[in-house]
Amino acid sequence: MMPSPPTPPAAAAPYVELRSAERVPDTHAWPAGPDDHHPSVEAVGRDAVPVVDVGDPGAARAVARAAEEWGAFLLVGHGVPARVTAGVEEQVARLFALPAPEKARAGRRPGEASGYGYPPALHLPKRMWSEGYTFPAAAVRAEFRRVWPDGGDEYLRFCDVMEEHHWEMRALGGRLLDVFFGALGLTADQIAAGETERKIRETLMATMHLNLYPRCPEPERAMGLAAHTDSGFFTFITQSPVPGLQLLRRGPDRWVTVPAPPGALVVVLGDLFQLLTNGRFRSALHRAVVNREQDRISVPYFLGPPADLAVAPLASAVPPGRKAAFRAVTWPEYMGVREKALRTDASALAMLQVEDEGEDGGVPPKS
Numbered sequence: 146m147m148p149s150p151p152t153p154p155a156a157a158a159p160y161v162e163l164r165s166a167e168r169v170p171d172t173h174a175w176p177a178g179p180d181d182h183h184p185s186v187e188a189v190g191r192d193a194v195p196v197v198d199v200g201d202p203g204a205a206r207a208v209a210r211a212a213e214e215w216g217a218f219l220l221v222g223h224g225v226p227a228r229v230t231a232g233v234e235e236q237v238a239r240l241f242a243l244p245a246p247e248k249a250r251a252g253r254r255p256g257e258a259s260g261y262g263y264p265p266a267l268h269l270p271k272r273m274w275s276e277g278y279t280f281p282a283a284a285v286r287a288e289f290r291r292v293w294p295d296g297g298d299e300y301l302r303f304c305d306v307m308e309e310h311h312w313e314m315r316a317l318g319g320r321l322l323d324v325f326f327g328a329l330g331l332t333a334d335q336i337a338a339g340e341t342e343r344k345i346r347e348t349l350m351a352t353m354h355l356n357l358y359p360r361c362p363e364p365e366r367a368m369g370l371a372a373h374t375d376s377g378f379f380t381f382i383t384q385s386p387v388p389g390l391q392l393l394r395r396g397p398d399r400w401v402t403v404p405a406p407p408g409a410l411v412v413v414l415g416d417l418f419q420l421l422t423n424g425r426f427r428s429a430l431h432r433a434v435v436n437r438e439q440d441r442i443s444v445p446y447f448l449g450p451p452a453d454l455a456v457a458p459l460a461s462a463v464p465p466g467r468k469a470a471f472r473a474v475t476w477p478e479y480m481g482v483r484e485k486a487l488r489t490d491a492s493a494l495a496m497l498q499v500e501d502e503g504e505d506g507g508v509p510p511k512s
C-alpha cells in the first residue's frame with residue numbers, strides 16, 4: 146500500500162546513541178554544514194510564512210496565494226483540540242525514550258514500509274541527526290504491538306492518542322482538500338458534483354512519520370532532516386515549540402525558519418499535488434535543522450492517493466485549449482521515478498512533464 150523504495154546502504158547501519166554524543170561523529174558530519182550555501186533568515190517581512198484560518202470566508206483565496214508562492218503555510222482555526230496535540234507530543238517523546246533494544250524490536254527491515262528507522266526515501270552520503278518511525282495511520286494498533294508485544298496500559302494509551310490524532314487530521318484533510326479545490330476556482334457545487342474530486346477526497350490515505358531530533362553538541366555540522374519535498378498530496382506537521390523546520394524561498398535562495406505558534410499546524414504541499422494542480426500549486430522544499438539546547442519532535446501526517454489510483458492533472462486546473470502538463474502516475478510509480486531522479490540529480494516532476502509549454506506547469510530548475 147505504501148511506496149517502499151530500495152533501502153539505502155546507510156539505513157543498514159545501527160543508530161548511534163545521538164543523545165549521549167559529545168561530538169558529531171564523521172558519519173554524521175555534513176561537509177557543507179546545514180546551510181547548504183544558502184543563508185538562514187528569520188520569517189519576517191516578505192519572508193513571513195503565510196497564515197491561513199480555515200474558518201475564514203477568505204480562506205480559499207489565502208490558500209491559493211500561499212500554495213502558489215510558498216507551497217506551504219501555517220494553518221489556524223482548524224479546531225483540533227490542543228489536548229490532542231499535546232498528547233501526541235508526550236506519547237512520541239515517550240516512545241523515543243524507550244531503551245534502544247525495545248525500539249529495535251520494531252526496526253524497519255529493508256523493503257518494509259513501516260517501523261522504527263531512517264526516512265525511507267532519502268539517499269544521502271551522510272547520516273542525519275534524527276530518529277524516525279513510519280506507519281500507516283490507520284494501522285496504529287497492529288504496528289505498535291511490535292514495540293509493546295504484550296499490550297498493556299502504555300500501549301493502549303499510545304494507540305488511543307495516535308488514533309484520535311489520526312481521526313482529527315483525516316477529517317481536517319478532507320476539509321482542507323475542498324478549500325484547495327475552491328482555491329483552484331471550483332464552486333461548491335462543482336466540488337460536490339466532481340467525480341475525480343470526490344474520489345480523491347474519499348480515498349485519501351494517511352501515513353505518519355514520527356521524528357525526534359535530539360539536541361546536538363555541534364548543530365552547525367549536523368543535519369536533522371535533509372532538504373526534500375514530500376511526495377504525496379499534502380502534509381500536516383505538528384511540531385513542538387522548538388524551532389527547526391525551514392522552507393526554501395527562491396530568488397535569492399534562502400532558508401526561512403518556520404515559527405511554531407501554539408496551536409498552528411504547518412501544511413506542506415507535496416509533488417503529487419503539484420502534478421494534480423497542473424503545476425499551479427507548488428511542492429515546497431524543506432528540511433529540519435537541530436540545536437544545541439533542546440530535543441525537538443515533529444509529527445508529519447502525510448495525505449496522498451491510494452497506491453492504485455493514478456493521479457493526473459485535474460481538468461479544472463488545465464487552462465482551456467491547453468494540454469495537461471504532466472502524465473498520470475500512481476504514488477508508488479512516482480516514488481520510483483523520484484528514486485531515479487535522485488540518483489541522476491534530475492527533477493522527478495520534470496521527468497513526468499508531457500511537453501514544454503512555457504511557464505504553465507513549469508518545474509523550477511533543481512538548485
Ligand SMILES: C=C1C[C@]23C[C@H]1CC[C@H]2[C@@]12CCC[C@@](C)(C(=O)O1)[C@H]2[C@@H]3C(=O)O
Binds near residue numbers: 265352
Ligand atoms: C508516505 C510516505 C512519505 C514519505 C515516504 C512514506 C513514509 C515516510 C515519508 C518520509 C518522511 C521523511 C522525508 C521523506 C522524503 C522520507 O524519506 O520519508 C518522506 C517520504 C515522502 O514524502 O516522499
Ligand SMILES: O=C(O)CCC(=O)C(=O)O
Binds near residue numbers: 382
Ligand atoms: O521536522 C519537521 O518539522 C519536518 C519533518 C518532515 O519534513 C518530514 O518528516 O517529511
Ligand SMILES: [Fe+2]
Binds near residue numbers: 374375431445
Ligand atoms: Fe517533509
